[in-house]
Amino acid sequence: MTSDPTAEWQPTACILCECNCGIVVQTRDRTIAKIRGDKAHPTSQGYTCNKALRLDHYQNDRNRLTSPLRRRSDGSYEEIDWDTAIAEIAAGFAGIRDEHGGDKVFYYGGGGQGNHLGGAYSGAFLKAIGSRYRSNALAQEKTGEHLVDRYLYGGHTRGEFARAEVSVFVGKNPWMSQSFPRARVVLNEIAKDPGRSMIVIDPVVTDTAKLADFHLRVRPGTDAWCLAALAAVLVTEDLCDETFLAEHVSGVDEVRDVLREVPIDEYARRCGVDESLIRAAARRIGAAASVSVFEDLGIQQAPNSTLSSYLNKLLWVLTGNFAKTGAQHLHSMFAPLFSASGVGRTPVTGSPIIAGLVPSNVVPEEILTDHPGRIRGMIVESSNPAHSVADSATVREALGSLELLVVIDVAMTETARLAHYVLPAASQFEKPEATFFNLEFPHNTFHLRHALFEPLAGTLPEPEIWARLVRALNVVSDDDLRPLRQAAAQGLDAYAEAFLVAVRTNPALGRVLPFVLYETLGPALPDGLAGAAALWGLAQKTAMQYPEAVRRAGHVDGNALFEAILAGRSGVTFSEHEYVDDFDLITHEDKRIRLAMPEMLADVRALHADTPLLTSDEFPIVLSAGERRANTANDIMRDPAWRKGDVDGALRISVEDAAAIGLVDGGRARIVTAAGSAEATVEVSEVMLPGHVSLPNGYGVDHVDADGLSHTPGVAPNALTSTQWRDAHAGTPWHKHVPARVETLPAV
Numbered sequence: 001m002t003s004d005p006t007a008e009w010q011p012t013a014c015i016l017c018e019c020n021c022g023i024v025v026q027t028r029d030r031t032i033a034k035i036r037g038d039k040a041h042p043t044s045q046g047y048t049c050n051k052a053l054r055l056d057h058y059q060n061d062r063n064r065l066t067s068p069l070r071r072r073s074d075g076s077y078e079e080i081d082w083d084t085a086i087a088e089i090a091a092g093f094a095g096i097r098d099e100h101g102g103d104k105v106f107y108y109g110g111g112g113q114g115n116h117l118g119g120a121y122s123g124a125f126l127k128a129i130g131s132r133y134r135s136n137a138l139a140q141e142k143t144g145e146h147l148v149d150r151y152l153y154g155g156h157t158r159g160e161f162a163r164a165e166v167s168v169f170v171g172k173n174p175w176m177s178q179s180f181p182r183a184r185v186v187l188n189e190i191a192k193d194p195g196r197s198m199i200v201i202d203p204v205v206t207d208t209a210k211l212a213d214f215h216l217r218v219r220p221g222t223d224a225w226c227l228a229a230l231a232a233v234l235v236t237e238d239l240c241d242e243t244f245l246a247e248h249v250s251g252v253d254e255v256r257d258v259l260r261e262v263p264i265d266e267y268a269r270r271c272g273v274d275e276s277l278i279r280a281a282a283r284r285i286g287a288a289a290s291v292s293v294f295e296d297l298g299i300q301q302a303p304n305s306t307l308s309s310y311l312n313k314l315l316w317v318l319t320g321n322f323a324k325t326g327a328q329h330l331h332s333m334f335a336p337l338f339s340a341s342g343v344g345r346t347p348v349t350g351s352p353i354i355a356g357l358v359p360s361n362v363v364p365e366e367i368l369t370d371h372p373g374r375i376r377g378m379i380v381e382s383s384n385p386a387h388s389v390a391d392s393a394t395v396r397e398a399l400g401s402l403e404l405l406v407v408i409d410v411a412m413t414e415t416a417r418l419a420h421y422v423l424p425a426a427s428q429f430e431k432p433e434a435t436f437f438n439l440e441f442p443h444n445t446f447h448l449r450h451a452l453f454e455p456l457a458g459t460l461p462e463p464e465i466w467a468r469l470v471r472a473l474n475v476v477s478d479d480d481l482r483p484l485r486q487a488a489a490q491g492l493d494a495y496a497e498a499f500l501v502a503v504r505t506n507p508a509l510g511r512v513l514p515f516v517l518y519e520t521l522g523p524a525l526p527d528g529l530a531g532a533a534a535l536w537g538l539a540q541k542t543a544m545q546y547p548e549a550v551r552r553a554g555h556v557d558g559n560a561l562f563e564a565i566l567a568g569r570s571g572v573t574f575s576e577h578e579y580v581d582d583f584d585l586i587t588h589e590d591k592r593i594r595l596a597m598p599e600m601l602a603d604v605r606a607l608h609a610d611t612p613l614l615t616s617d618e619f620p621i622v623l624s625a626g627e628r629r630a631n632t633a634n635d636i637m638r639d640p641a642w643r644k645g646d647v648d649g650a651l652r653i654s655v656e657d658a659a660a661i662g663l664v665d666g667g668r669a670r671i672v673t674a675a676g677s678a679e680a681t682v683e684v685s686e687v688m689l690p691g692h693v694s695l696p697n698g699y700g701v702d703h704v705d706a707d708g709l710s711h712t713p714g715v716a717p718n719a720l721t722s723t724q725w726r727d728a729h730a731g732t733p734w735h736k737h738v739p740a741r742v743e744t745l746p747a748v
Contacts, residue, residue: 102130171298
């Protein structure tokens with residue numbers, strides 16, 4: 001590791017959103033001294049937003065953990081050695097397994113925006129103790145969309161916005177939340193091109209909405225009526241691509257019949273958007289040569305979220321915007337973000353398990369009960385449910401009641417403060433790391449980041465933590481692993497042959513494959529890349545699943561792909577698809593899109609009813625809790641010094657509401673919901689509709705400053721949300737639609 005700030009720039013990546021833009025850095029001692037975009041990165045190509053430039057605040061946070069901790073009976077913590085921690089934790093979870101069943105041990109997490117590689121090793125320990133249930137942040141956002149995707153075509157789609165004639169953003173502000181490569185560059189290109197158009201559906205005049213040709217400024221929570229009206233215009237004005245529908249889509253007539261019943265003028269009134277604007281936007285979609293659509297948390301954490309996911313996909317399916325330049329695409333994935341399993345039910349509440357994920361908001365109910373199937377032990381890795389899940393008070397009560405709670409993290413988070421054991425992980429820049437947010441088409445990229453620093457003294461990378469836990473269970477012996485270790489020393493071809501024989505002849509190895517790879521292939525890898533061993537198995541699967549696309553990208557087989565990943569310091573393109581491949585990526589046997597999703601069509605018909613308002617005289621305003629802004633980055637950046645503005649995380653409120661309540665810009669207000677109350681600095685803003693306020697994400701976290709004091713700047717938004725307000729299909733929370741009341745505070 002270099003300590004000379006004038007030395008060669010080292011490639012790595014930003015970790016603050018799913019894009020994981022490539023960056024190059026110079027280091028000084030243990031600090032990241034200089035940062036700029038990596039022009040050699042095949043996806044981001046030198047692009048980065050302002051947040052990446054402040055990553056040293058993550059790397060050198062005063063809250064970093066440097067020793068395993070064990071909670072005393074009085075609630076305080078004592079430092080213990082790693083051997084003691086591993087032995088006691090393994091014995092504790094084994095005890096729960098033996099007495100109550102391993103399915104009573106719950107796993108939450110598996111990585112944040114850029115640290116997915118460590119979580120790839122958790123499965124070995126979890127299978128060894130019989131754990132079955134898990135959740136993470138995706139269960140607060142994407143499971144409704146996944147439910148729809150799985151029914152329609154079986155996989156995830158992504159728009160090709162850099163080449164789309166019309167780009168549609170639904171509850172999405174990519175200027176702030178990024179989510180696709182070079183987002184701000186692409187948005188500016190669209191805005192400046194008279195031949196292209198941007199449609200934004202959002203109650204807020206976001207930075208993206210300011211660039212839009214059509215801003216459908218819906219009332220909060222009414223996206224479904226707006227989307228249904230748009231789809232109805234496509235059908236009633238004959239704007240659909242009939243050739244595409246006849247050749248590639250099933251169930252079209254059923255969908256048409258439902259959409260013809262939509263009273264477009266009435267739905268326009270309900271959502272607060274002029275009917276002529278809705279019709280103009282629909283006609284622009286129907287006339288375009290290519291359309292791409294992006295939905296995000298604005299609808300995924302609001303009423304009718306799964307229905308809204310379905311309806312926005314009708315916009316591009318009905319108009320044939322699939323498998324062509326600038327349209328919507330299925331894509332390869334280097335590793336699955338979701339389990340291949342279908343929908344199940346949780347043991348206590350019977351809540352839906354979609355793609356293997358329990359809805360985050362039911363986890364407290366699955367704990368705080370005397371039901372024999374209740375959760376008794378929990379492992380939380382690189383996640384902070386005590387802060388990020390709705391109704392923080394109840395979440396903390398639930399976590400505090402567990403027989404055993406273990407947290408693996410880099411910092412003493414709000415969840416870690418409730419744990420029986422806290423295990424300190426190396427930071428994302430102190431170990432090999434990667435993201436599995438590989439979602440692009442036609443070229444898809446994987447980036448293995450090498451360590452910039454040695455792990456901080458007292459910490460371990462997650463692969464080593466999980467390996468030590470598996471070793472403590474004695475599920476495989478050194479004799480079982482010895483042939484694979486010997487084969488690894490002879491090269492990847494010899495290892496592949498030995499691996500297939502070992503797994504076929506010894507079923508015990510198959511249950512803990514990530515551990516086997518780490519223990520046998522890991523030591524043979526160069527440059528301290530033992531933690532990348534799990535990628536060998538993923539490379540083999542990728543090469544088998546997308547053989548032609550992988551070969552087009554320059555990799556003859558899985559071993560060649562793995563070697564390219566190890567060597568590609570700025571990332572590698574692992575698949576290169578042709579547009580016709582989209583149809584092959586549909587998982588249905590007939591390779592057709594199935595459009596008539598029965599439960600969604602029933603929900604469309606239900607929109608006709610007079611839906612009661614969720615607000616009331618007591619709580620007349622809608623709060624959007626967790627807005628992404630220029631100075632927010634979830635809670636991975638815990639030191640408030642990283643923020644250059646909006647230090648307190650202001651409550652944004654409309655000019656009209658501020659005047660009615662008696663609030664002034666820069667003043668203080670109290671915001672009250674059924675779950676709790678908080679005080680916030682006020683920002684009076686024309687971007688907000690009357691009756692709509694917002695608070696940013698990432699505030700209200702514990703932080704120890706230079707004087708050793710604990711501060712919680714801003715509002716922790718989930719002190720104000722409720723676990724009971726959630727989508728009927730997916731259980732995703734309504735963080736963006738919380739009935740609230742805003743009050744003035746007396747002058748100090």
